Structure formats: structure tokens, C-alpha cells
Amino acid sequence: MIEITGLNHVIGDMPILRDIDLTLPRGGITALIGPNGAGKSTLLHLIAGLEPRRHGALRIDGTSAETLSRRDFACKLAILTQDTGVASRLTVADLVAFGRWPHCRGRMRDTDHAAVARALEMFDLTELSRRYVDELSGGQRQRAHVAMAYAQETDWLLLDEPLNNLDPRHAQALMARLYRMSRPGPDQRSIVIVIHEVNYAAAWADHVVALKHGMVQAEGAPASVLTGEALATLYETPIRVAQVDGRPVVLHHRAEPGLAARDAAQLRQVV
Numbered sequence: 260m261i262e263i264t265g266l267n268h269v270i271g272d273m274p275i276l277r278d279i280d281l282t283l284p285r286g287g288i289t290a291l292i293g294p295n296g297a298g299k300s301t302l303l304h305l306i307a308g309l310e311p312r313r314h315g316a317l318r319i320d321g322t323s324a325e326t327l328s329r330r331d332f333a334c335k336l337a338i339l340t341q342d343t344g345v346a347s348r349l350t351v352a353d354l355v356a357f358g359r360w361p362h363c364r365g366r367m368r369d370t371d372h373a374a375v376a377r378a379l380e381m382f383d384l385t386e387l388s389r390r391y392v393d394e395l396s397g398g399q400r401q402r403a404h405v406a407m408a409y410a411q412e413t414d415w416l417l418l419d420e421p422l423n424n425l426d427p428r429h430a431q432a433l434m435a436r437l438y439r440m441s442r443p444g445p446d447q448r449s450i451v452i453v454i455h456e457v458n459y460a461a462a463w464a465d466h467v468v469a470l471k472h473g474m475v476q477a478e479g480a481p482a483s484v485l486t487g488e489a490l491a492t493l494y495e496t497p498i499r500v501a502q503v504d505g506r507p508v509v510l511h512h513r514a515e516p517g518l519a520a521r522d523a524a525q526l527r528q529v530v
């Protein structure tokens with residue numbers, strides 16, 4: 260598990276994260292949700308050591324983050340940030356191979372090539388492997404970056420909005436793969452994922468953490484965090500939640516009750 264205690268983060272004189280005490284369970288999918296600017300990316304960056312942590316403690320699977328070397332850290336935890344940049348004149352296979360750097364330091368062995376091939380296959384990229392990354396569509400490029408993080412073969416996978424640019428088929432396929440790899444087994448991964456479309460959290464997450472104004476507003480199982488009342492408070496907008504197949508379905512697109520029926524009635528009158 261990842262244990263965060265007393266985490267505070269300030270940029271200039273602006274508090275970004277405040278008094279975060281959080282335990283992210285090992286195995287399964289933890290979804291980080293919350294409005295724009297809540298501090299979700301900052302929290303992932305601090306966990307991954309991309310930004311210096313000045314206040315608070317971080318333990319990863321029982322080991323204090325300070326005692327891990329950069330290389331050990333990179334073999335334990337991979338992060339996909341929102342700002343991946345576009346790697347020009349790099350093929351998909353080359354990009355994914357970057358995920359092997361902490362293991363091979365640029366000297367790819369058979370095991371590294373095999374890991375790259377697995378990652379390409381896992382994310383439906385085998386046919387695109389020789390294409391240049393800057394010639395891919397946004398969704399294909401996003402999948403290539405997720406594959407790079409996956410190829411790092413770490414216990415922990417931190418993904419900041421990996422569903423960006425993905426169409427429903429690929430978004431669902433990605434969540435299904437993450438779900439499968441996070442189930443118990445010898446290669447079980449622990450996934451922490453920032454998601455804006457809360458229905459993907461509702462459908463796939465085991466644990467949900469809701470952040471607002473740099474603080475944890477709620478955490479727990481999807482059914483306990485993804486209620487209409489809690490989400491309306493979190494996002495400061497009307498939100499209704501229905502139940503389908505025993506899981507919450509979040510209706511945030513037009514949440515006023517009866518609106519669709521009234522629209523339809525009005526339309527009938529016009530016609």
C-alpha cells in the first residue's frame with residue numbers, strides 16, 4: 260500500500276494540498292476524482308517523486324520513499340503524466356522501450372524486448388509499432404504512452420487521465436485491461452488513476468478518493484463516495500446517481516429530474 264501522512268504542498272504562498280492522510284490499497288484500482296484544480300495531478304507527482312515533497316511522509320509497500328534509490332523507485336512505480344509531450348521521430352516501439360530504461364539503462368536484453376512486445380500487444384499497438392508517434396491520432400498516442408508506463412513492469416502504475424482522447428471502445432478496453440491486471444495473481448498491479456468521467460470510476464474502481472481544494476473530501480468504495488449528494492457537493496453542480504447492475508451510474512449531463520421528459524413533451528407540442 261501507499262501510505263501518505265501529513266502531506267502539505269505549497270506553490271509560492273498558495274496551498275495546493277492540505278493535510279493529506281491517505282492509504283492507497285495494494286492491488287485493485289483506486290480512482291482519484293475531483294474538480295479541475297483540486298490537486299489530483301500534484302498528488303500523483305508528489306507520490307512519484309516528480310516534485311519535491313517538503314512536508315509529510317510517504318511509504319510505499321512499507322518502505323519509506325526516502326530510502327529508495329531513484330532506480331529502485333522507478334522499478335516499483337511508473338507514472339503517466341498528463342503532459343507527455345509529443346516525441347517526434349520516435350516509433351511506437353521505441354517509445355514503449357523507454358519504459359525499460361530503469362531495468363536495462365539503454366542496453367536492451369531479451370527480457371526487455373519481450374516486455375516491450377507484451378506491452379504493445381496488451382494495448383493493441385503491435386500493428387502500429389513501426390509508426391512514428393507524432394503521426395498517430397491523439398488516442399493512439401495516448402495508448403502508446405500508457406503502454407510505455409506498463410512496460411516498466413512496476414507494482415504500482417499511476418495514470419493521470421489516461422482516458423484522454425480515447426473513444427468509448429478504447430476507453431472501455433483500457434479500463435478492462437487495467438482491471439484485469441489489478442486482480443490478485445502473481446503479476447498483480449496496483450493502479451491509481453485520475454479520472455474525470457466519473458462513470459469509469461463507478462464502473463471499474465475498487466476504491467475512490469475525492470479531492471477538492473487540495474483536501475480529501477471523501478474516500479471509500481464507489482457506492483459510498485459516488486452518491487448524488489456527495490458528487491453535487493464535490494463538483495458544485497446538480498448530479499443524480501442511478502443504479503445499473505448494482506453499480507452507480509452518474510447522470511451529470513442534464514441532472515434536473517424530469518427534464519428529458521418535459522423536453523420531449525414540449526417537442527411533441529411544437530410538432
Ligand SMILES: Nc1ncnc2c1ncn2[C@@H]1O[C@H](COP(=O)(O)OP(=O)(O)OP(=O)(O)O)[C@@H](O)[C@H]1O
Nearest residue numbers: 270273275293294295296297298299300301302341
Ligand atoms: N507550476 C505551478 N505553478 C502554480 N500553480 C500551480 C502549478 N501547478 C499546479 N498549480 C496549481 O495547483 C492547483 C492544483 O493543480 P493540479 O494540476 O494538481 O489539479 P488537478 O486536480 O489535477 O486539475 P485538473 O483536473 O484540471 O487536471 C491548481 O490550482 C493549479 O493552478
